Amino acid sequence: MDLAANILPLLLMFAIFYFLLIRPQQKRQKKTREMQSNLQKGDKVVTIGGIHGTIDVIEEATVVIRSTDGSKLTFDRAAIRDVTTQ
Structure with a gap:
């Protein structure tokens, strides 16, 4: 029980970090690559x-x-x- 209580906040923080920072940046990079390939x-x-x-x-x-x-x-x-x- 104690281990789960310690890991849960870390997993939650990683999920928030992923959806707020990593995923939007990947979308921007994909859009830029598509634009550059369609010149x-x-x-x-x-x-x-x-x-x-x-x-x-x-x-x-x-x-x-x-x-x-x-x-x-x-x-x-x-x-x-x-x-x-x-």
């Missing part, structure tokens, strides 16, 4: 560094982004933070 030429994107541009070339692990001034920059797919509609 297409012409998508307007924002990088993790805050650079806005349009995808010009897509390769297996990299993308080439054309900025508004016409310059082209190469980034890893993982550097794409968001696809925008602007």
Whole structure:
């Protein structure tokens, strides 16, 4: 009985930790992976560094982004933070 009384709070704390922190983070990571794998030429994107541009070339692990001034920059797919509609 004493052992169960000691383990129950730990199990409860782990369950709360899982549902409040771990599970939502896994969902965000899955959504980000799906977004990065569904990138297409012409998508307007924002990088993790805050650079806005349009995808010009897509390769297996990299993308080439054309900025508004016409310059082209190469980034890893993982550097794409968001696809925008602007």
